[in-house]
Amino acid sequence: MLLSANNYDVIVIGAGHNGLTNAAFLAKAGLHVLVVEKNSYTGGATASRELYDGWKYSNSSYVCSLFRPEIYNALDLGRHGLKVIPLTSSMTFKQDGDYFGSYHNPNVRRRELMRHSMRDADAAIRFDADIMRWCKLIRNFLLRTPPDPGSFRPRDAFEFAYLMKKFHELSESKIYEFIRFFTMSIAEYLENYFENETILAHYSGGSIIGTGLGVYSPGTAYVALHHAMGDVDGNIGAWGFARGGMGAVSGALASALQAHGGEIRTDAEVAKILVSGNRTTGVRLTSGEELSAKIVVSNLDAKRTFTQIMDESDLPPKLVERARNFKIRGSSGKLNIALDGMPTFSSLPKGSPLTLGHMHFTDTLTRLEKAYDDWKDDRWSTDPYCDVLIPSQYDPSLAPPGKHMMTVFVQYCPVAPEGGWSDDKRDQFGQTVIDQIADYSPDFKNLILHAEIRTPRELEAEIGLTEGNIFQGELTFDQLLFNRPFPGYAQYRGPVRNMYMCGSSTHPGGGVMGAPGANAAREILRDLKKPDTTPAAFSDD
Amino acid sequence: MNIGHEHFRRALQHTPFHDRIAALSATEDWTGWNGYKVARVVDKLSTEYFAVRSGCAVMDLTPMEKYRITGNGAREYLDRLVTRNISKLRPGRVTYVIWCNDEGKVIDDGTLFQLGEYDYRLCAQHHQLDWLLMSATGFDVHIETETHDVAALAVQGPTSCSVLTAAGFDKLDQLKPFGIVDLQCKGIPVTVSRTGFTGDLGYELWVKPEDALNLWDAVFDVRGLYDIHAMGLDALEMVRIEAGFIMPGFDFNTAESTIRNGHDRSPFEVGLGWVVNLDKGHFTGRKALLAENSRxxxxxxxxxxxxxxxxxxxxxxxxxxxxxxxxxxxxxxxxxxxxxxxxxxxxxxxxxxxxxxxxxxxxxxxxxxxxxxxxxxxxxxxxxxxxxxxxxxxxxxx
Incomplete structure (x- = not known):
């Protein structure tokens, strides 16, 4: 047995953004921290890689909104090179040659709504106010450890009281509405506001991203909120591009970690978390090397953590059962495309600013639901919902001058089609997506120089996300707040002593927030009786 | 209203009067109002202010939200919508109204014009179509936005009646406050109401957008006889405060756009108890307002x-x-x-x-x-x- 000379205070497994966030706050507190990463590059799902000479892809996650500004500020990520540029428009192409654009300018946005429905233009004000109200409520809890509602410990009681207090700051009628909101489907929720088919489809799309749910599935309304609760410099709901791609987020975090004395080892895959006498002692790498540490933090998803890198005999049987049944369904694919120039879109007038933001091609709720039907039958959607962005329009570091990089998020893509994935099937899936875009952009296909096509198979194999689920577990209420990942384990502590979880499987979930990593660091520092280096939430009021 | 695909090229659209105001604008001090480009100050703030208080000021009101409410059930519908008893409102008359949500919080205020037996125009500060249509359930009523299909011009100040008379509006001096009359001015059909937001003598002129420039010219043609000035929003803000007029959305938060609990306001809290008639029969928000009135x-x-x-x-x-x-x-x-x-x-x-x-x-x-x-x-x-x-x-x- 090889034994490393190094004896770490903490080993964090996985150099994704949450692992790095967690490690950085622990290193900032003076702990001797090592992050081990199976890949040769850091970042996990927030990586940017050059797979085609001169083009940089954000291979997995592609836009940034939910990343907590408090973490950005506390780890000084701006000085470590991070810049998030807001992008504030989105659009949906219609099959009849028209389109709906949600423009960055509020006057133009309103007029565009009026172009489709006078009533919806006015209803949008009520919709915005309601969504903003729920965002304000939810944001209170992002950088806090969820209380255990069954516990009588003073801290749990206090946190639970805080939660209820914030909840009761809503008026009585809004409390009812909020509970309804949490249990509704996005389609039904939006029908309380809008009548226009395209507008309904446009605002529904964000609710199915990353989920094994359809627009008519209960619980999807919350996913809309999960995507809307971020902001860029106070523009609530706005998304942004990290300059240099999402790898800039993990790059800045890694730089901050190293500035605080933390270490990162790539090409170091963990085979097992070592446990002795119900206490972690370190990790064993697939190379056979063992590294010892007082504390082990897993940034892997809960299912992978407890069913693959821990011995079931070290774990409570009920937890193993929970982990096996953890809802973590792969449903998304991704294309990253190097383009020889800027594609034109037939229905957009020349100079339209709408290419600068999110572009979608699914203009009815029926088409969205049918895309989901395909997935339920283990097929990729023949008419998928795509979230298309061309960030090289803003960011000169992604492609050579005049050339462009397109990122395409695709919903839905099955974990395994009938007979399993093959490279050929993967390329057929990619072709389906390319064909859809080409329906609206005649020169698109001719501009393609290279495409990286990722199905759940590639996402799982490369990043280690079980089934390729981008959130490390569905964002449904049975797996949120004090139920995330499992009841009784929502406070980042694992079932054996000195073992913690810091990934998106924990509260508040996925979306490149960094909040799980920071929250887990706070709990670890509390257990070690070290001063807290993690930030408190900024307050809006 | 016909909106083309190219509307994004101009974030703020031009009103039907824009060409004339732009020609007078020495300041180029523009701002947005309901998607239109409007003047904050056209030339000189004090001149525009004193035009209202001493002579005659003209202001483009087109961006104000206007809703046409028609149908056999229009009166019943409006009576349910607004807090004020409008049983005395007759064709050719205007009244000031507010409307509340179920919690008795003010959604907006506006002026209600009765144009015919079953024909009303509601002018509002904010976008109301969603609320008006939601409230229309069960009523025989037709509601549509006519903001962009009716051009509106305020002519305000002590000499406004004389100015308009000289411009060709006949028998205007017989029109009482809050009265409406259909007149012709140099062949242009104009609906005139003796209303305004300045607290001075004044009129509001309502025309088809295609007649807007001719109407403007007809008024400004009498500049040789009377001192007339185009006025911007800054002067309006001064005179409306002098008159004690409130602006929902500026002086208090409107109910349906309020995010924080308790940041909306009831009519009593904003000094509008005088337009709440709790004894007129049921209206939206009455139950909450009855409870509030007893506290x-x-x-x-x-x-x-x-x-x-x-x-x-x-x-x-x-x-x-x-x-x-x-x-x-x-x-x-x-x-x-x-x-x-x-x-x-x-x-x-x-x-x-x-x-x-x-x-x-x-x-x-x-x-x-x-x-x-x-x-x-x-x-x-x-x-x-x-x-x-x-x-x-x-x-x-x-």
Whole structure:
């Protein structure tokens, strides 16, 4: 047995953004921290890689909104090179040659709504106010450890009281509405506001991203909120591009970690978390090397953590059962495309600013639901919902001058089609997506120089996300707040002593927030009786 | 309204009067109002202000939201919508109304024009189509937005009647306050109402957008006889505060766009109890307002005069110098006719009553240096400025 000379205070497994966030706050507190990463590059799902000479892809996650500004500020990520540029428009192409654009300018946005429905233009004000109200409520809890509602410990009681207090700051009628909101489907929720088919489809799309749910599935309304609760410099709901791609987020975090004395080892895959006498002692790498540490933090998803890198005999049987049944369904694919120039879109007038933001091609709720039907039958959607962005329009570091990089998020893509994935099937899936875009952009296909096509198979194999689920577990209420990942384990502590979880499987979930990593660091520092280096939430009021 | 695909190229659209106002604009001081480009100041603020108070000022009102409400059930519908008893409203008359949500919080205010037996126009401060249609369930009523299909021009000031008469509007001097009449001016059909937001004598002219420029020219043609000035929003802000008119969305948060609990306001809290008729029968928000009416007032949007001459923008109010904070100024202006600082302030009540003393803490700059001054405030119940000629029929001739 090889034994490393190094004896770490903490080993964090996985150099994704949450692992790095967690490690950085622990290193900032003076702990001797090592992050081990199976890949040769850091970042996990927030990586940017050059797979085609001169083009940089954000291979997995592609836009940034939910990343907590408090973490950005506390780890000084701006000085470590991070810049998030807001992008504030989105659009949906219609099959009849028209389109709906949600423009960055509020006057133009309103007029565009009026172009489709006078009533919806006015209803949008009520919709915005309601969504903003729920965002304000939810944001209170992002950088806090969820209380255990069954516990009588003073801290749990206090946190639970805080939660209820914030909840009761809503008026009585809004409390009812909020509970309804949490249990509704996005389609039904939006029908309380809008009548226009395209507008309904446009605002529904964000609710199915990353989920094994359809627009008519209960619980999807919350996913809309999960995507809307971020902001860029106070523009609530706005998304942004990290300059240099999402790898800039993990790059800045890694730089901050190293500035605080933390270490990162790539090409170091963990085979097992070592446990002795119900206490972690370190990790064993697939190379056979063992590294010892007082504390082990897993940034892997809960299912992978407890069913693959821990011995079931070290774990409570009920937890193993929970982990096996953890809802973590792969449903998304991704294309990253190097383009020889800027594609034109037939229905957009020349100079339209709408290419600068999110572009979608699914203009009815029926088409969205049918895309989901395909997935339920283990097929990729023949008419998928795509979230298309061309960030090289803003960011000169992604492609050579005049050339462009397109990122395409695709919903839905099955974990395994009938007979399993093959490279050929993967390329057929990619072709389906390319064909859809080409329906609206005649020169698109001719501009393609290279495409990286990722199905759940590639996402799982490369990043280690079980089934390729981008959130490390569905964002449904049975797996949120004090139920995330499992009841009784929502406070980042694992079932054996000195073992913690810091990934998106924990509260508040996925979306490149960094909040799980920071929250887990706070709990670890509390257990070690070290001063807290993690930030408190900024307050809006 | 026909909106093309290219509308994004101009974030703020031009009103039908825009060409004429742009030609007069020396300041190029524009702002947005409901998606239109409108003047803050056309030429000189004091000139525009005194045109309202001494001569005649003309202002483009087209961006104001206008809804046409028609149908056999229109009266019933409106009676249910608004808090005021409108049973005395007749064709050819206008009344001021507000409407509330179920919680009795003010959604907006506006002027309700009865144009025919089953034909109404509701002018509102904010976008209301969603609420108006939601409220229409069960009523035989048709509602549509006509904001962009009707051009509106305010002609305000002591000489406004004489100006319009000279421009070709016949028998205008017989029109009473809040009256409406259909007239012709040089062949242009114009609906004229004796209404306005200035607290002075004044009229509002309603025409088809294609007639807008001809109407403008007809009015400005009498410039040789009378001094007439185009006016921007800044002067309007001064005169509306002098008149004691409130603006939902500026002086208080409108109910349906409120995010924070308690940041919306009831009619009683904004001094609009006088347009709430709890005994008129059921209307939206009545139950909540009945309950509120039986409790002591919690706060009140109040007209105050602030002593001294220090400029007032945002300011906190206190119960004494350096005392407890009891309120805040929502809007304020220096009144050139009254030589006084006027303001509307949101003030907390104690046992239903305003504090006996009020002091404002004013932070102001002199040559870029900040100073603080304390000024005593005096509550006013009447409009700050309300000249007799405003409501005289016929108005004084010039």
């Amino acid at each position: 002591p007032a919690r706060r009140r949007l109040t007209k105050i005069v602030i002593d001294g001459n220090k400029p007032v923008r945002e300011a906190f109010l206190y119960d004494r110098k350096n005392g407890e904070q009891v309120g805040e100024v929502k809007c304020a202006t220096w009144s050139p006719v009254l030589k006084a600082n006027l303001a509307l302030a949101d003030i907390d009540c104690v046992n239903g009553k305003l504090p006996p003393k009020l002091w404002a803490r004013l932070d102001y700059q002199r040559e870029l240096k900040w100073h603080t001054a304390w000024a005593e405030c005096h509550v006013q119940s009447k409009p700050f400025y309300n000249p007799e000629h405003r409501s005289a029929t016929p108005p004084p001739r010039f």
